[in-house]
Amino acid sequence: MTVGDVEGCDLCGSPAFKTVIHTRSGRSLRSDFQVLTEDLVKYECDRCGLVRNGSRLDPTAISATYADEYQLIDQDVFYTVNGSVSRAAVFAEHIAAACQQTGREPLGRFLEIGASHGGLLTEMGRRFPNARFEGLELNHRVAAGARQTGHTIYDHPLETLDVGLFDGMIAIAVLEHTISPTAFLRDLHRRTKPGGLVILSQPTQDIDSHDICFADHLYHFGTGHLHAYAQKCGFTEVLTVIGLTQVPSYSLHLLLAEDVPQTYEWPGPPQRSRCVASFQQIESDLTKLGRTLTRLVQGERRVAVFGVREFFAVANAYSRLAAFPIVCGLDDYPEHVADKIYPFPIVRPEEAAAFGITDVLLTMNKVHYPIAIARLQQLGLAGHEVFH
Ligand SMILES: [Zn+2]
Structure with a gap:
């Protein structure tokens, strides 16, 4: 089956869609940074504007991927001017702030879907x-x-889980991976006590980002689409936060499990998201990167990449960077980079001189460019901005 076109739009049911992205490069990126040997294809629903994956995907194969192959990063960190902070702590802080703002403190028994190594369970338990x-x-x-590490963890799919009802649910960066968000949210609803609290956070398409580059993100939601999903699946929205500190392309939603309506109909014109505009910007940036790479090769420069995480992965999957002779990667925490997934060494920026580096490609979130460029100038290195 394809998620894209067999049964129509998961949200509004319309069979009408158009193809808005089709790369034809035979390469696409999975959100654990693995490069897949298939085109990136995305469809947009004519009726509601929800963007969904259009490439062929086998549901059984998807489940098998998450059970075994998909790389869950143990020590995922964000960088701040005050040092690094764990991803789990960042999300726990956002959830705690939202709960305080709405007077909805988590009480009783909660289930986190996609709990990974248990980092958020620990952080939530503390708070x-x-x-x-x-x-x-x-x-x-x-x-x-x-x-x-002491956590209660189930490893069956949610649809077969039979461990009673919960007072609340948490799903961070999960909804966009589900084959049917409608089925997933109804499953959450069935396992949540009436009036229970459901906390969702995932990429929002109200804000420009590179989320659209991920082949395994099967849906790309604008806020209007999430409002509609909540209503369709029997939730009342208590709070929506668009754009989170440290994770600006994510939204956070506090929902209460109420009655599921008998029928649902998309209420108005389609909601247009930033998906297509975001992808066009990335394509433009990577075309410019291609010209920069040509100049660097002609000048026989020795080149490092600064940033070896999401932004590097996007450039690596969708530009000629993968075939370019990168001498080394620069990162402030090389020990946190997952299992040597790249064919070059990763070192701290101050160690670049030992590799004879002359030029550095800034393959990081552009919000970090001013600090990165200042540091490179101190080291006598030329920095090249990649994302604009
Ligand atoms: Zn639709």
């Missing part, structure tokens, strides 16, 4: 001692590791 946080993680090996 909310009156609640108990359990996790669901399909990756058996990761689930076993999280159990060893």
Whole structure:
């Protein structure tokens, strides 16, 4: 089956869509930074404007990927001027602030879907001692590791989970991976006590980002689409936050499980998201990068990349960078870079001189460019901006 065109739009049911992205490069990017040997294809629903994956995907194969192959990063960190902070702590802080703002403190038994190594369970447990946080993680090996640190972790798919009702649910960066967000949200609803709190966070397409570059993000939601999904699946929205500190391309939603309506109909004109504009900007940036690479090769320069995470992965998948002779990668925390996934060494910027580096491509989030360029200038290195 394809997610894209067999049964129509998962949200509004319309069979009418247009292809808005088709790369034809035979390459696309998975959100764990693996490069897939298939085009990136995205469809946009004519009726509601929801953008969805259009390439062929087998649901059984997708489940198998999450159970075994998909790389869950253990020590995912964000960088701030005050040092690094864990991704789990960032999301826990946002959730705690939203709960405080709405007077909805988590109480009782909560389930986190996609609990990974249990980092958020730990952070939530610290902040909310009156609640108990359990996790669901399909990756058996990761689930076993999280159990060893004292967490209760289930490793069955949600649709087969039979461990009673929960007072609340948490799903961070999960909804965009589901084959049917409608089915997933209804499953959450069935397993949540009436009036229970459901906390969702995932990329928002109200804000420009590179989320559209991920082949395994099967849906790309604008805020209007999430409002509609909540209504369709029996939730009342308590709070929506668009754009989170440290994760500006994410939104956060606090929902209450109420009655599921008998029928649902998309209420108005389509909501247009930033998906297509975002992708056009990235394509333009990467075309310019191609010209920069040509100049660097002609000048026989020795080139490093500064930033070896999401932004590098996007450039690596969708430009000629993958075939370029990168001497080394620069990162302030090389020990946090997952399992040597790149064919060059990763070192701290101050160690670039030992590799004879002359030029550095800024393959990081552009918000970090001013600080990165100042640091490179101190080291006597030329920095080249990649994303604009
Ligand atoms: Zn639709």
